Amino acid sequence: MITLGIETSCDETSCAILEGEQNLLSNIISSSLNRHKPYGGIVPEIASRHSLENIQIVFDEALKKAKKKISDIDLISVTYGPGLIGSLLVGVSFAKALSFSNKIPLVGVNHLIAHMEANLIEHSRPKGDYLGVVVSGGHSMLLHCKKGQYQKIGTTIDDAIGEAYDKVAKLMGLGYPGGPIMDRLAREGDPHCYRFTKPKLKSSLDFSFSGIKTAMLYLIRDLNGKLESEKNHLAASFQHNVTEWIVLAVEEAIKKTNSKHVLVGGGVSANSLLRTKLQDLGKKLSVDIWIPPLALTLDNAGMIARVGYDLYKNKQSVGMDLTAKPNLSI
Ligand code: KG4
Ligand code: ZN
Secondary structure (H helix, E strand, O other), X not given: OEEEEEEOOOOEEEEXXXXXXXXXXXEEEEEOHHXXXXXXXXXXXHHHHHHHHHHHHHHHHHHHHHOOOHHHOOEEEEXXXXXXXXXXXXXHHHHHHHHHHHOOOEEEEEHHHHHHHHHHHOOOOOOOOEEEEEEOOOOXXXXXXEOOEEEEEXXXXXXXXXXXXXXXXXXXXXXXXXXXXXXXXXXOOOOOOOOOXXXXXXXXXXXXXXXXXXXXXXXXXXXXXXXXXXXXXXXXXXXXXXHHHHHHHXXXXXXXXXXXXXEEEOHHXXXXXXXXXXXXXXXXXXXXXXXXXXXXXXXXXXXXXXXXXXXXXXXXXXXXXXXXXXXXXX
């Protein structure tokens, strides 16, 4: 079976061709990131225009790289939320038009689930219950997958982890997106140079990142022109703390749910320190902690095709009434 994946929930426009369950023949991504850089964050109008201008090109390229024709496609799988309404509408409309005109079945995919299940391109789905961890620009959450249903068991009470990285990087004048730049700088700094207090929360499975962001704001202000020489230490200290808090919550969730498998996903799972710490945690607890290869951590249509494949196998499909849901939850 050949599945076409389409992802346009934010600043990336992506199409992928998946053969069977795991053979990713192509996964083309066109990012509008450079067009947002002057504004220090995503401008929704620019993101949706970029998708509109590029979706056909990206689709053609995905087919070409996979050496397939439209008539080879058995299923179309598209992100319908959560995300930016304008961007989502481009992908959903494109998918519906292709489905209608070529009589190909259509499925709608939740972007958050796809981030975790990107791991299923390399691994088989765990047999029993498992834990899911989403760490992205818009979300930070822990999910317990029980009998095929995801249940949210922890979440951020304020900023998402990626959002915190991006905001702190902006305060330090590092540019957008801040996560990868901070990650790079952190490798050259002392993680214990600056100390931050772990937020006290009602649930040990929840997160909060707005306190450390404010603490960073004051530190940067008080550095008075000495910021340049401290950037590496600030980045390293920030990264040391936020990754520690995530790993502590994941450890707690593993113990509470008695999980033997953890599926991690989302842009921040590209973070070098977080990857190492999670892998160490997996060894310590003898639990399989899966993190996708770097190319599948950021927004991409490969993960959308993979989720769509399973939905269709479970006899789920949608019709022309599929619509974009910007606030789609789990
Ligand atoms: O999953 P994603 O591509 O988009 C959303 O669905 O939100 O995640 C983007 C986020 C951005 O906030 C970006 O700064 C962050 O992922 N990110 C990183 C790294 N690479 C990307 N954060 C920390 N370290 C990284 N290496
Ligand atoms: Zn994403």
